Amino acid sequence: MSDGATDATGGTGATGGTGATEVGVPAYPVASFDDPHLLPLAKNPRRAEAVVAVFLVLGILGVAAYGALYWVGGQTQWEGVFLGGGLFCIGFGLSAWGKYLLPQGPFVEQRHPMASPEEDRKAMTSAIVDRGGIVVKRRGFLGGLLGAGMGIFGVVAAFPLIRSLGPVPGKTLDRTNWRAGSRLVDFTGRPVSVHDLEVGGALTVFPEGYLDSEQDQAMDQTMLIRAGSADIVTRPGRETWGPEGYLAFSKVCTHAGCPVGLYEEQTQQLLCPCHQSLFDVLDGAVPVFGPAPRPLPQLPLVVDADGWLRAQSGYDQPVGPGFWERS
Amino acid sequence: MIDEGLRWMDDRLGISKGGRSFLDKIFPDHWSFLLGEIALYSFVVLVATGIFLTLYFVPSAQQIVYHGAYAPLRGTKVSEAYASTLNISFGVRSGLVIRQMHHWAADVFLGAIAVHMIRIFFTGAYRKPRELNWIVGVTLLTLGIVNGFLGYSLPDDLISGTGLRIAYSIILSIPLVGSYLAFFLFGGAFPGNGSIIPRMFILHVLILPVIIGGLIAAHLGLLVRQKHTQFPGKGRTEDNVVGSPMFPTFMAKTTGFLFMVTGVLWALGGLVQINPIWQFGPYVPYKISYAVQPDWYMGWLDGALRIMPSWEFTGFGHTIPLEIFLPAVLFPGLTFGLFYAWPFIEAKLTHDRAVHHLLDRPRDRPKRTAIGAAALAFYFVLFCASSTDVLANFFQVSLNIVLWSFRFLVFIVPIVAGLVTYRICLDMAGVPGIGKRKRALVVVRSAEGEYETIPSEPRPGDEHEELPPMPVPVAIEGEDDSEELETAGAGEGIRRVPRRP
Numbered sequence: 087m088s089d090g091a092t093d094a095t096g097g098t099g100a101t102g103g104t105g106a107t108e109v110g111v112p113a114y115p116v117a118s119f120d121d122p123h124l125l126p127l128a129k130n131p132r133r134a135e136a137v138v139a140v141f142l143v144l145g146i147l148g149v150a151a152y153g154a155l156y157w158v159g160g161q162t163q164w165e166g167v168f169l170g171g172g173l174f175c176i177g178f179g180l181s182a183w184g185k186y187l188l189p190q191g192p193f194v195e196q197r198h199p200m201a202s203p204e205e206d207r208k209a210m211t212s213a214i215v216d217r218g219g220i221v222v223k224r225r226g227f228l229g230g231l232l233g234a235g236m237g238i239f240g241v242v243a244a245f246p247l248i249r250s251l252g253p254v255p256g257k258t259l260d261r262t263n264w265r266a267g268s269r270l271v272d273f274t275g276r277p278v279s280v281h282d283l284e285v286g287g288a289l290t291v292f293p294e295g296y297l298d299s300e301q302d303q304a305m306d307q308t309m310l311i312r313a314g315s316a317d318i319v320t321r322p323g324r325e326t327w328g329p330e331g332y333l334a335f336s337k338v339c340t341h342a343g344c345p346v347g348l349y350e351e352q353t354q355q356l357l358c359p360c361h362q363s364l365f366d367v368l369d370g371a372v373p374v375f376g377p378a379p380r381p382l383p384q385l386p387l388v389v390d391a392d393g394w395l396r397a398q399s400g401y402d403q404p405v406g407p408g409f410w411e412r413s
Numbered sequence: 414m415i416d417e418g419l420r421w422m423d424d425r426l427g428i429s430k431g432g433r434s435f436l437d438k439i440f441p442d443h444w445s446f447l448l449g450e451i452a453l454y455s456f457v458v459l460v461a462t463g464i465f466l467t468l469y470f471v472p473s474a475q476q477i478v479y480h481g482a483y484a485p486l487r488g489t490k491v492s493e494a495y496a497s498t499l500n501i502s503f504g505v506r507s508g509l510v511i512r513q514m515h516h517w518a519a520d521v522f523l524g525a526i527a528v529h530m531i532r533i534f535f536t537g538a539y540r541k542p543r544e545l546n547w548i549v550g551v552t553l554l555t556l557g558i559v560n561g562f563l564g565y566s567l568p569d570d571l572i573s574g575t576g577l578r579i580a581y582s583i584i585l586s587i588p589l590v591g592s593y594l595a596f597f598l599f600g601g602a603f604p605g606n607g608s609i610i611p612r613m614f615i616l617h618v619l620i621l622p623v624i625i626g627g628l629i630a631a632h633l634g635l636l637v638r639q640k641h642t643q644f645p646g647k648g649r650t651e652d653n654v655v656g657s658p659m660f661p662t663f664m665a666k667t668t669g670f671l672f673m674v675t676g677v678l679w680a681l682g683g684l685v686q687i688n689p690i691w692q693f694g695p696y697v698p699y700k701i702s703y704a705v706q707p708d709w710y711m712g713w714l715d716g717a718l719r720i721m722p723s724w725e726f727t728g729f730g731h732t733i734p735l736e737i738f739l740p741a742v743l744f745p746g747l748t749f750g751l752f753y754a755w756p757f758i759e760a761k762l763t764h765d766r767a768v769h770h771l772l773d774r775p776r777d778r779p780k781r782t783a784i785g786a787a788a789l790a791f792y793f794v795l796f797c798a799s800s801t802d803v804l805a806n807f808f809q810v811s812l813n814i815v816l817w818s819f820r821f822l823v824f825i826v827p828i829v830a831g832l833v834t835y836r837i838c839l840d841m842a843g844v845p846g847i848g849k850r851k852r853a854l855v856v857v858r859s860a861e862g863e864y865e866t867i868p869s870e871p872r873p874g875d876e877h878e879e880l881p882p883m884p885v886p887v888a889i890e891g892e893d894d895s896e897e898l899e900t901a902g903a904g905e906g907i908r909r910v911p912r913r914p
Binding site: 115116117159162167171176177183185191192195197199248305341348358375377380407410 | 653654
């Protein structure tokens with residue numbers, strides 16, 4: 087029926103297009119051609135047109151210049167100037183055209199309330215509640231089975247989606263590769279001898295044999311500092327940990343895990359550049375400032391018969407930031 | 414031609430009625446309504462430049478020896494991700510512009526979202542019936558921040574790698590599940606087994622952009638369905654929308670604006686260096702740089718991390734690193750939770766359940782404006798606190814002083830800002846004609862020595878008096894004389910039909 091009607095209109099349109107249009111016109115708002123709403127906002131449209139033209143021409147030139155520049159090899163800054171400037175000019179011209187040369191309006195449109203009539207709302211609610219209610223009431227057992235199936239699927243789906251992603255932590259976070267007797271090496275793998283550092287010197291060291299993996303580096307990195315032995319505050323139980331003024335602390339900040347990389351010789355402090363935690367090297371690397379909650383763990387050192395620095399043992403606690411399983 | 418094509422479509426889809434009312438759709442004009450458009454067009458630029466970048470970027474943590482165009486790093490061991498980012502910057506023509514443009518577009522995208530959201534907040538545009546669109550918007554902000562951080566981390570340079578290390582520690586700080594989550598995400602202890610870069614890549618280039626794109630479509634769909642809000646003014650009521658029609662006026666202006674935004678971003682990409690990763694070097698777990706700040710939209714979180722006191726909780730065989738968990742997990746959670754809930758909180762407090770299409774002037778809602786100003790001040794202080802080291806250097810004071818100042822300022826500044834704003838709003842409410850353009854009063858002395866005040870000459874634009882709004886005409890009546898129409902300066906874009914007798 088409606089197809090036929092459309093065809094009929096189309097047919098009329100083909101024979102006498104204007105007639106059909108004119109019949110349709112009164113249904114829609116019509117404006118008189120001298121209606122001020124239709125005048126452009128620009129007081130002098132000719133001038134506005136000229137300005138738009140200038141910007142469009144500038145835009146064309148800019149874009150074309152970029153094309154030429156690309157062809158001859160490109161240059162970052164000029165590319166930015168040409169294409170950026172060109173696109174901006176085209177955009178500015180087009181916007182100005184829209185603002186100053188098109189009908190100034192303003193035009194109005196009516197809003198219609200979002201809310202449906204009360205009848206429709208009730209019908210909608212009853213469609214869901216009543217129809218759905220019937221289903222559940224009659225076949226509660228099936229519904230329960232379906233729910234159980236979905237629930238189990240939800241849990242099981244988490245296995246491949248989440249559990250496969252990585253290993254469980256286990257004791258990984260509690261241990262480093264430092265063992266009793268581990269020789270200290272620098273980042274090139276060269277062992278560190280007791281003569282290598284002057285007083286006030288600092289070096290990042292790793293346990294020998296664990297330089298290849300970034301994961302190992304991230305956990306094991308240790309700051310070796312040679313402090314003047316006279317000033318060191320020795321904590322009970324750590325009397326032998328710093329031979330010849332050598333002190334070694336975990337380089338992993340106890341706050342957010344950044345490398346505590348800035349050693350200030352004058353004040354004998356280690357600074358973490360991420361969040362400005364400050365650790366006192368001479369006093370067991372206790373945090374003296376900033377958000378770090380704990381001292382940097384200290385690695386007990388020993389000098390072996392050949393003068394190489396070695397670890398007496400591993401760290402006595404997990405290195406780095408806190409986590410739930412840390413006791 | 415066009416007529417035939419439209420008929421062909423209409424026979425099959427029946428598009429004429431809906432299509433025409435869409436072309437007639439009215440968009441209110443106000444400069445502040447452009448802020449959301451900046452975000453939209455930045456997103457367009459992000460997608461376009463992002464597609465370009467994926468053609469060259471290699472999302473792999475595989476270590477290789479660099480042999481590319483950037484001489485100072487030749488022979489260094491770097492990841493393929495880092496090497497390919499260097500290649501985009503130095504080996505691909507226009508690559509550096511587009512890479513920097515992508516980074517700038519991300520910063521502008523989130524900046525525009527933030528400013529747009531501020532506009533929505535202060536004008537009360539989130540009130541009924543637009544709470545849903547507010548929720549979509551807050552989700553867009555959240556996902557935008559997450560995706561910005563992921564993209565920032567992809568090149569695997571020293572600075573972004575350090576940021577990732579912090580992100581890992583933040584995940585680690587979550588009680589009970591933290592270490593499991595962190596190990597699953599990274600594929601083991603930091604930096605993991607090399608899977609974090611491909612994982613971030615697929616999130617950054619596919620999963621999150623698709624969600625963001627879908628939400629933007631929903632955001633605009635809701636806007637079309639509910640129609641735009643408008644400021645009160647001549648002929649503007651709760652029951653209408655006054656402005657420019659979709660076609661051609663709004664279309665011309667907004668397409669022009671798309672080009673302008675793209676042009677500015679391209680120019681930024683070419684002229685203003687951003688994230689020069691070749692200066693930072695590749696990520697090495699035991700190296701660190703100084704005076705490092707994240708991208709601006711992460712600043713408030715970084716600042717919160719810096720000024721938080723060291724309150725680690727230990728007991729019962731467990732550790733809760735509150736100094737990280739509170740500022741970096743709970744605090745952003747609360748922030749976005751509050752954002753989501755705000756329209757409902759306000760409705761609850763004001764008992765205002767009416768439908769609103771007319772926007773508030775901020776000064777007319779002193780309490781809301783004061784709360785907004787206080788919140789802005791709060792986040793701004795946190796943002797500044799992410800530069801404690803830079804500020805200490807700049808002002809030549811100790812870090813200690815800067816840090817403690819921020820610990821107090823973060824509470825004091827918002828309170829002061831809120832109270833001052835409240836007072837200003839009340840004062841403005843009492844002044845008639847405020848916000849309108851005032852004529853200056855000129856004091857003139859006559860020849861007799863008498864003084865009098867007269868209003869100054871009208872300034873440009875003062876005389877422009879807006880007409881009462883009219884419906885969009887489908888046709889114009891007039892003599893079919895294009896010459897005359899031209900001289901009358903009639904607007905374009907509206908079909909002319911002969912005046913009926």
